[in-house]
Amino acid sequence: MEGEQYLKISLFLKKQPHVSDEFFHKHWETQHVDVALRNKTFLAKARKYNQVHVTPELRQQAAAFGIPVMEYDGIAEVWVDSLEDWNEVVADPAFVKEVGADEQLFILAPIHVQLSYDRLVIPGDNAAQIGTTES
Template identity: 35%
Template sequence: MIKLVYVVRKRKDVSEKDFHEYWLKKHGPLVRSFAKSMRAKKYVQSHTVFEDAGKQIRGTRKMTETYDGITEVWWDTLEDFSSGGDPKERADAARALLEDESKFVDFERSSIFLTEEHEIFDYTK
């Protein structure tokens, strides 16, 4: 599996409440609407909570960066991620998602990277 990880920071002019609500209730369904055209297999949003505990943990590691959450999107293969599906549909999806993200994401302070998962354990199964 190939996974896109998007470490997200909200725009400074968007309140924390509005950011989380928009991301979950507006952007999430928009991403789902493009899943087939993007050949995506799974999409998860993880919203930052318990910031005091996070701050303490970061302090033990001398970390100063904080984020408002992460998005993870899975594909079966790198080919599915990069060129699978109809090119026009993929371009339309990419354009619509970028336009929507610009409403709530601070692009300059966020980051995106691709990973290949290596599951070490999963006691939830």
């Protein structure tokens, strides 16, 4: 993705109250991924897809920082070339039917969304070499 700028769609997810943390994360990273990846429009338009899994233990550890902690169980991140491309994905009848039906098994509505773009500041393995000085 270096040199290119994609639109990033972040979908903030909460698990349904009756769903265990274990089920939420396992279902999301297995069955739900399979459903999404079977959709031709999603495969054609998504440039990158990432899942951010947040466990109760990680939220508890973050609370030790003394600042408010977001109350989400996960964030789905999808990069596309344009908003029009994302609109094609979410307007695809098969995507709506199949992904939507699967979401009802474990995700609490509404899903919150944010549009953004990434600006890579420290690229991969180069982090140790950037901005360092000899002591």
